[in-house]
Amino acid sequence: MKTFLLLVLTVLFPVLSEAHKVNVYAFREGETIKGECYFADGSPCKRAKIELYDRKGRKLDEALTDEKGLFSFRTQEEGRLKIIASAGPGHRAQYELETLEKIEEHPQTITNKALEERLQGLENEIRDLRKRMDRLTFRDIIGGIGYIFGLWGVINLLLRRKNAS
């Protein structure tokens, strides 16, 4: 059994890479919605179909992601919005955008512009962090194997108890 375990580990581990789970993330700036679609390892979903829905489930718009997995929409809608990404058969992800807060136009326009420029860097950083959060780590995998053994251990215990009685 030990050799078998070793074999499984050596065959399986070196090539660990991408995983198929699709993630989508978006944020809005006024009328524009920008977002990104990527797989669990952080690689972009190219040419994935992105659909934009309003609160009532009506489809507002639809777009394809570019080579970097980026997409953008323009919309006047202010309520909650839902974004659904589909990449290939059976692969689907969704993200909900919060309600847009109305910004008073005149006195703040200039400050807003300046702020926007400053926030650009921060936004990129948040996007990177989010990506890293969705990414699979080695820890997750080892942990998962642990859980599986644990669960089978419990089943073992139950079976033994049943056999003993």
Add this chain to the structure above:
Amino acid sequence: MHISEGVLSGSVLLGGTLLSAGGIGLGLRQIKPADLPKVAILSSGFFVASLIHIPVGPTSAHLLLNGLIGLILGFKAFPAIFVALLFQALLFQFGGLITLGVNTFNMATPAVLSHYLFRKLLKRESKTSVFLGGALGGGLSVLGGALLTCFALLETEKRFWAVAISFFTMHLPLAFLEALITGYILTYLKQVKPEVLE
């Protein structure tokens, strides 16, 4: 090959769940305490295998190894695969909890069938027939899994045939690769631990 939540119709979900529950019940009945380490290791093997991706043309497919698990475990593959898929759904959001039944059925059914088709080959002494049995079981289990996944999407996918054909051809090279891997692992097991294949 994990179907996410929100893609399947209710009847497919219900059918998959019921069929899987039956398979899991049958499998659990067959498990003796002595089998458990084997089941647990193969279960975690399946869990890890799905994380390994092989580039196929523009997209990628991941290893399944459902054939290996089915050939060794028979009906016990149902609970083994179910547990692995459960944790993939919980920890990585691969697939989903609602589609768990359908995914388990899609992966385990061809694997269990291979077990009953090829077990005679695996019991033979000659290395070639063990390799052949493993390769056929491994390859056909992948293709069977791809086929069942396509059928599960039949009701909800509008461009069904186009999607199904591309999905199926994408899995041909994977099936070939898994045939080699499964054949190799089984011939190795036959040498070092033949009782696993009894």
